[in-house]
Amino acid sequence: MTGKPLFLKSFSAMALFIILSKILGFAREALIANYLGTSSVADIFYIALIIPTLSFTLIGTVINGRLLPIYIDKTKDSSHKQLLSKLTGFFFSLSSIIVLLLIVFSLPLIQLVAPGFNQTEKETASFIVAILAPNILFMTGISLSTLVFHANEKFASPAFGLVINNLSVICFIILGFPHLGYYAFPFAILLGVLNQMVFQLAFSPIESKSYLPTINMDAFKLVAKLLKPSYPIIIAALLIQLNMIIDRMVASTLDPGSVSALNYSYRLLWLPLSIVMIPISTIFFPKLAKNRMANALYKKLIKVGVKLIVLLSIPTSIFLLIEATPLVTLIYERGSFDTDATTLTSKALFYYAFGIVFIALREFFTQHFYAYKLYKVLLAGCVLGLISNLILSITLAQFFAIKGVALATSVSMAIQVIYYFFSTTHFLTFYRHRFFLKVCVYTLSVTVTLTGLKAMISFPAYYSIILTGIAISAFFYLTFKNEIHNTIHELRGI
Secondary structure, three states: OOOOOHHHHHHHHHHHHHHHHHHHHHHHHHHHHHHHOOOHHHHHHHHHHHHHHHHHHHHHHHHHHHHHHHHHHHHHHOOHHHHHHHHHHHHHHHHHHHHHHHHHOHHHHHHHHOOOOOHHHHHHHHHHHHHHOOHHHHHHHHHHHHHHHHHOOOOHHHHHHHHHHHHHHHHHHHHHHHHHHHHHHHHHHHHHHHHHHHHHHHOOOOOHHHHOOOOOHHHHHHHHHHHHHHHHHHHHHHHHHHHHHHHHHHHHOOOOOHHHHHHHHHHHHHHHHHHHHHHHHHHHHHHHHHOOOOHHHHHHHHHHHHHHHHHHHHHHHHHHHHOHHHHHHHHHOOOOOOHHHHHHHHHHHHHHHOOHHHHHHHHHHHHHHHHOOOHHHHHHHHHHHHHHHHHHHHHHHHHHOHHHHHHHHHHHHHHHHHHHHHHOHHHOOOOOHHHHHHHHHHHHHHHHHHHHHHHHOOOOHHHHHHHHHHHHHHHHHHHHHHHHHHHHHHHOOO
């Protein structure tokens, strides 16, 4: 085989654009933090933003989970274009209904999600929900075009679509805030998603007319038949999003600014996840779907994917644990985001960091369950995660406030992944206790050593981040040198 290995080529192109989009994304978040800090206005905005996101989960998860393997199969007999047209008609019709329902019932939804808000805050949040509701239509277009890109194993363009999105949001906030005030933020989000959809449709691997919707009862019945086995997927996706709702609901009963602090810290947590770990799951999914009947190759894909995620997420988790406060200070602390906001956000980030390896593994196992159509196992894990998060969030928040909410999320993720792991052991026979012992020893020794050094030697935030990153990377390579080389070798040709 000539040229760069297939996985590494796809991963590097995708990661490049995701890094760029995340840099812009954090510029966007820093801009919002500069205007809002961890104020009650920020809490209102981020609570309102959750509702359209949760509503879209129903559509996005089905398209990305259930329909990708079906669409790939249809490409073999060239009927994929007709299928795409029927999918477009069905999902845009469904999206339109959801948009109308959100606009009509925005206030009762806010009352449910944010019981700690006063009446004025609830009314303001419901108005922002109505502004953001059309985003569901645009996100549906993005998901359908992303389905086509991924089926063709083209990952760079959807990643660049996020760059377009973030650039649009930043520009609109800067230009619109003097005229619209705080309402510039929801309109900016709306414009960003619209521009991303237009970009992805314009550069789709198939002609644009294939996206023209077919709207009739026969087409709807066909799509409904295809979706019938995916009800567990839909429920599982809603449960995953409900975890976020639980966090925000509990946070809305805590001190003002707790909701926005959770959001800022969660965004920071997802920076390494979305740059490194989630692209691994995204690139592996079409390969898993295509090779689910090839037992030996499928086991190799699972083995390499899990090992790669564990090796990358452990040092990332350690880094976030040690550098939570310097990171928040460097990225957010300016304007309305003061030292109190930094303290609140860094506390949440510290306890979220414990769960980063479990979040990454959950995403990968989810792709496996989609590909192998093990929807009931996926659903059972989500139910287990939701129940544990609900109980732990309410309980721990009483004693540790925002720290308890973040810790509850990490622990519930661990419980869910442990269940998935034991449900997948026949694919993971390569693991032995020695590997886990090595991971545990590395994590404990490096965390204790570097935390002790930081307590004795103080550095400015910028230098602290760089030095800690170098130290963790060096210890990581020395400890896992053989595993790193073996994994790179196994990635060749995938």
